Amino acid sequence: MQVIETIRALQLLSEAERGAGQTIALVPTMGALHEGHLALVDAARARADRVWVSIFVNPTQFNEPSDLDAYPRQLATDLAACRERGVDVVFHPSVEEMYPDGAQTVVTVRELSQPLCGASRPGHFDGVTTIVSKLLLAAKPHVAVFGEKDYQQLAIIRRMVSDLGFDVEIDGVPTVREPDRVALSSRNVRLSDASRAQACVLVAALDAAERAVTAGETSIERLLFLVRNEIGKAPLARIDYVELRDPDSLSAVTEITDRAALLALAVGFPAKDGDSESIRLIDNRVLRPARGHVD
Amino acid sequence: MQVIETIRALQLLSEAERGAGQTIALVPTMGALHEGHLALVDAARARADRVWVSIFVNPTQFNEPSDLDAYPRQLATDLAACRERGVDVVFHPSVEEMYPDGAQTVVTVRELSQPLCGASRPGHFDGVTTIVSKLLLAAKPHVAVFGEKDYQQLAIIRRMVSDLGFDVEIDGVPTVREPDRVALSSRNVRLSDASRAQACVLVAALDAAERAVTAGETSIERLLFLVRNEIGKAPLARIDYVELRDPDSLSAVTEITDRAALLALAVGFPAKDGDSESIRLIDNRVLRPARGHVD
Numbered sequence: 001m002q003v004i005e006t007i008r009a010l011q012l013l014s015e016a017e018r019g020a021g022q023t024i025a026l027v028p029t030m031g032a033l034h035e036g037h038l039a040l041v042d043a044a045r046a047r048a049d050r051v052w053v054s055i056f057v058n059p060t061q062f063n064e065p066s067d068l069d070a071y072p073r074q075l076a077t078d079l080a081a082c083r084e085r086g087v088d089v090v091f092h093p094s095v096e097e098m099y100p101d102g103a104q105t106v107v108t109v110r111e112l113s114q115p116l117c118g119a120s121r122p123g124h125f126d127g128v129t130t131i132v133s134k135l136l137l138a139a140k141p142h143v144a145v146f147g148e149k150d151y152q153q154l155a156i157i158r159r160m161v162s163d164l165g166f167d168v169e170i171d172g173v174p175t176v177r178e179p180d181r182v183a184l185s186s187r188n189v190r191l192s193d194a195s196r197a198q199a200c201v202l203v204a205a206l207d208a209a210e211r212a213v214t215a216g217e218t219s220i221e222r223l224l225f226l227v228r229n230e231i232g233k234a235p236l237a238r239i240d241y242v243e244l245r246d247p248d249s250l251s252a253v254t255e256i257t258d259r260a261a262l263l264a265l266a267v268g269f270p271a272k273d274g275d276s277e278s279i280r281l282i283d284n285r286v287l288r289p290a291r292g293h294v295d
Numbered sequence: 296m297q298v299i300e301t302i303r304a305l306q307l308l309s310e311a312e313r314g315a316g317q318t319i320a321l322v323p324t325m326g327a328l329h330e331g332h333l334a335l336v337d338a339a340r341a342r343a344d345r346v347w348v349s350i351f352v353n354p355t356q357f358n359e360p361s362d363l364d365a366y367p368r369q370l371a372t373d374l375a376a377c378r379e380r381g382v383d384v385v386f387h388p389s390v391e392e393m394y395p396d397g398a399q400t401v402v403t404v405r406e407l408s409q410p411l412c413g414a415s416r417p418g419h420f421d422g423v424t425t426i427v428s429k430l431l432l433a434a435k436p437h438v439a440v441f442g443e444k445d446y447q448q449l450a451i452i453r454r455m456v457s458d459l460g461f462d463v464e465i466d467g468v469p470t471v472r473e474p475d476r477v478a479l480s481s482r483n484v485r486l487s488d489a490s491r492a493q494a495c496v497l498v499a500a501l502d503a504a505e506r507a508v509t510a511g512e513t514s515i516e517r518l519l520f521l522v523r524n525e526i527g528k529a530p531l532a533r534i535d536y537v538e539l540r541d542p543d544s545l546s547a548v549t550e551i552t553d554r555a556a557l558l559a560l561a562v563g564f565p566a567k568d569g570d571s572e573s574i575r576l577i578d579n580r581v582l583r584p585a586r587g588h589v590d
Contacts, residue, residue: 007460015462019314102544104405105424105458111399129400130459137460163400164425165302165432249397 001082002089007098007138010091014140023048025171026141028132031055032072033081036176036184040145041085043173047143053082054091054135056098061127066277072186091139098134107133109156109163112250116152116264117282120240128153129160136166144168149175149183151264151284155250175283177203183283190279195269198234202265202283205230205242209263213287218256220244231267240266240280247286260288296377297384302393302433305386309435318343320466321436323427326350327367328376331471331479335440336380338468342438348377349386349430351393356422361572367481386434393429402428404451404458407545411447411559412577415535423448424455431461439463444470444478446559446579450545470578472498478578485574490564493529497560497578500525500537504558508582513551515539526562535561535575542581555583 004010017024025048027040037053044051055078062068075092082090106126112118113125136144146154154172161170176184181203182196191199205227217223227242244253247262263285268278299305312319320343322335328350339346350373357363370387377385401421407413408420431439441449449467456465471479476498477491486494500522512518522537539548542557558580563573 011460011462015313018310100457102454103458104407105455106403106405107400107459108403109400134460137462140462159397160400162395163398164402165306165429167306167432167435 001079001087003079004089004091005093005097007093007134010089010138011140013089014138017050018140022050023143024050024052024139024141025143025145026135026139027051027053027145028135029053029055030057030071030186031078032074032186032189033078034176034184034186036147036149038081038085039176040147040173041082041087043171044143044145045086047145047169047171048141050088051086052089052091052139052141053087054093054139056091056093056131056135058098058127058131059095060099060130061124063121063124064277070190070275070277072189091135093138098131106130107160107164109160112152112156112159115245115250115252116241116243117266118152120266120280125153125156129156132157133160133164133166136161136168141168143171145171145173147175148172149185149283151262152250155248183281185281187279187281190271190275192236192270192272195236195271195279198236199269199281201231201234201237202267202281204233205265206263206283206285210285210287213256213289220253220256223256227263227265231265234269236269238268238278240268244287256289258289260286262286296374296382298374299384299386300388300392302388302429305384305433306435308384309433312345313435317345318438319345319347319434319436320438320440321430321434322346322348322440323430324348324350325352325366325481326373327369327481327484328373329471329479329481331442331444333376333380334471335442335468336377336382338466339438339440340381342440342464342466343436345383346381347384347386347434347436348382349388349434351386351388351426351430353393353422353426354390355394355425356419358416358419359572365485365570365572367484386430388433393426401425402455402459404455407447407451407454410540410545410547411536411538412561413447415561415575420448420451424451427452428455428459428461431456431463436463438466440466440468442470443467444480444578446557447545450543478576480576482574482576485566485570487531487565487567490531490566490574493531494564494576496526496529496532497562497576499528500560501558501578501580505580505582508551508584515548515551518551522558522560526560529564531564533563533573535563539582551584553584555581557581 025044107129180200182199208230245262253261266282268280271279320339402424475495477494503525540557548556561577563575566574
């Protein structure tokens with residue numbers, strides 16, 4: 001497994017691989033790899049000859065400096081996990097490599113970046129789309145793989161790739177879950193024990209909503225009340241948002257029809273002792289009234 | 296000469312050319328080709344095996360719908376000029392091809408886009424950087440060639456390419472001038488005869504400034520007064536801006552030292568009869584107090 005630290009070296013390797021007829025699948029990550037990331041690696045392996053993983057904690061997508069500082073970093077463990085899983089190349093650039101002195105170029109996906117996590121985290125998605133552009137231009141992969149847990153991020157990246165004409169396919173991979181069905185996240189390790197125990201309320205709320213819709217619920221008001229009520233059963237949970245959106249445009253859904261609708265949740269929980277911040281967890285499900293969900 | 300209308304077809308051709316070891320130089324234009332553009336074609340020929348010209352009147356870089364409508368379009372003449380000059384590929388996409396339904400992604404170079412033409416034409420450079428990104432991703436050239444007449448545009452594109460890590464070299468080509476040294480521009484044909492006759496006042500003002508600096512002028516106030524006075528000799532001229540800026544950062548220059556300084560002008564002139572708009576001409580020169588200009 002090669003570890004590469006500069007854009008130039010990665011571009012040269014990409015040109016060489018492409019010239020030799022090899023296909024490349026890129027898995028962009030911020031490290032702190034868990035089984036969710038490794039499922040992306042497996043999906044990448046199924047799609048291309050070469051699997052490249054980038055590990056870069058991107059400062060421009062953090063709103064709070066404290067969140068950036070607290071983001072878990074464990075390069076040696078991550079490299080071992082990549083090696084174990086058969087990754088061919090890890091791209092691990094410095095902040096200075098990705099954001100050279102005076103860097104001032106930003107890629108923005110205007111409408112899709114506004115609601116949901118975009119409303120809670122101003123500028124977050126500009127940071128994501130800018131760094132993903134840089135990673136795509138550095139690696140020049142044939143495929144890039146992202147998790148469906150970050151549903152809005154995936155929708156935004158698909159739109160950006162289509163709008164700008166990046167010559168890459170974007171693959172989404174279903175969310176990987178713990179035994180209690182909490183979605184895997186690098187942030188889970190920062191939860192207090194009590195928070196972690198109560199975090200399964202997100203997926204329970206998604207389940208409740210799905211059951212209701214399958215049973216014929218047509219009132220958005222009642223559905224969102226049900227979801228909020230379900231989350232409320234966890235005394236530590238603080239709802240950031242609970243929203244029903246169009247799965248493609250992310251515009252607000254005003255009635256439940258037989259079209260699919262995205263139910264997206266963001267909920268804060270207290271962190272471990274010594275970490276004053278609230279840890280924000282997200283989860284989502286596409287509700288398909290006619291046929292049940294595909295998750 | 297091949298004429299290609301879709302991004303996909305251009306990307307496939309680029310991959311094939313690159314795979315065969317051929318280098319590609321792209322000349323992005325909005326058509327209405329004149330000898331200035333053809334000098335870019337010649338420069339491209341000197342830099343690469345294949346010369347590709349894009350012809351696309353980009354709606355997002357026009358502030359005024361009337362300016363977009365009035366922009367000269369002459370595809371058959373442009374194609375003949377390209378063929379004559381040995382161009383290998385012309386990329387001539389539709390607006391729908393470059394801006395698919397729902398397109399909402401914008402590339403912004405934040406600071407460099409603010410002053411000069413950016414102040415006069417809000418959003419103009421976002422349109423330029425967005426379309427140039429799309430053209431670079433469509434053609435995947437080794438080199439892209441731009442004219443130094445649009446100095447700020449060239450500086451912004453260099454910054455964007457460096458910031459995002461596009462794997463392309465950007466070449467600037469000196470301004471081509473008419474016999475009376477008016478800078479070539481597709482907008483010149485829209486000037487009234489009297490305006491066209493007086494348009495040489497821009498280059499005369501640049502000359503006057505250069506002579507003054509070479510002769511030891513150190514006062515910015517006096518220098519700008521001299522330039523404005525020179526432009527004022529043309530009764531039809533209406534100054535948009537006359538500014539002295541750092542050639543790299545485009546930040547305001549507050550004193551004349553032995554460092555180079557960019558003198559940039561934008562001046563409006565009345566259009567031909569039946570065209571109510573003022574035609575905005577630009578020109579610039581890098582003043583090098585110690586050694587004279589390099590233009």
